[in-house]
Amino acid sequence: MSDVRQYAKEVSDWIDEIMAYLERIDITDSTVLANIERLSQWTNDLVAEEIDYENMVLIEEEMARVYEEIEEIARDLSTQQRQTQSVPIGKHTLPPLPYAYNALEPTISEEIMYLHHDKHHQTYVDGLNKAELMMKNARETKDYSLLKHWEKEAAFHGSGHYLHTIFWEGMIPRGGGQPKGDLLKQIEKDFGSFAAFKNHFSEAAKQVEGVGWAILVWVPRARKLEILQSELHMILTQWDTIPVLVLDVWEHAYYLQYKNNRASYVDKWWDVVNWPQTALRFTEAKKLTWKQQ
Known part of the structure; x- marks a missing residue:
């Protein structure tokens, strides 16, 4: 496979990941979708090896622009959710990954991401929900004999849930470098x-x-x-x-x-x-x- 075709495949995979993410968070912004469609067309042209190095630089710039647009949409959505929603007792849920399981390869393998997110993180969510419900039951029955245990469970599983949520969001395909x-x-x-x-x-x-x-x-x-x-x-x-x-x-x-x-x-x-x-x-x-x- 030529370098151009390999690069085109990487861009195409990135587009697929972005589209899957937009579908998960139910975003249909026409401007963003139009920019992604244009980027996809450029990628198809790359496959035909009709674009030179300068055009590849333009594609990188367009990818960065699309990512910034999606980040802004996600921030707005997150702000709206924080302002209007609270999590009922015992109703915490596993947040979806903002990328595909294999998106962080070769740094982190697909198998690890699946087990880490779907199994380990889910365990912390389940543990936090159980602890909250048991403490609610203690308040209702005034039976606090096991409160020390459930407080520890809430601290352990709650911290695990929240830290993992930050962990997933703190990574991205083709990340790295340094902040600005x-x-x-x-x-x-x-x-x-x-x-x-x-x-x-x-x-x-x-x-x-x-x-x-x-x-x-x-x-x-x-x-x-x-x-x-x-x-x-x-x-x-x-x-x-x-x-x-x-x-x-x-x-x-x-x-x-x-x-x-x-x-x-x-x-x-x-x-x-x-x-x-x-x-x-x-x-x-x-x-x-x-x-x-």
């Missing part, structure tokens, strides 16, 4: 440079004792970014901080592919980081203002 704008400026201010931040975050992930997470958080009271570790889903974290970027280093996140080489998994994970989504979380987190301590 305000997020990059804040990283440089708080860590000295992006390279220093990346090294610090990677080492935090590699050195989590047992299983857990590396977490970049915004600290509203200090007005700065910090890097934390969490054992399990909820131990060693700080209160009153907002997760901005998270990396799962439980063995189920990488073992089938990387065996016991967590370091290799961490190093390659940077290739799929979704910096636009991370920047959005950072922007929203900064809106929370407390008195500095």
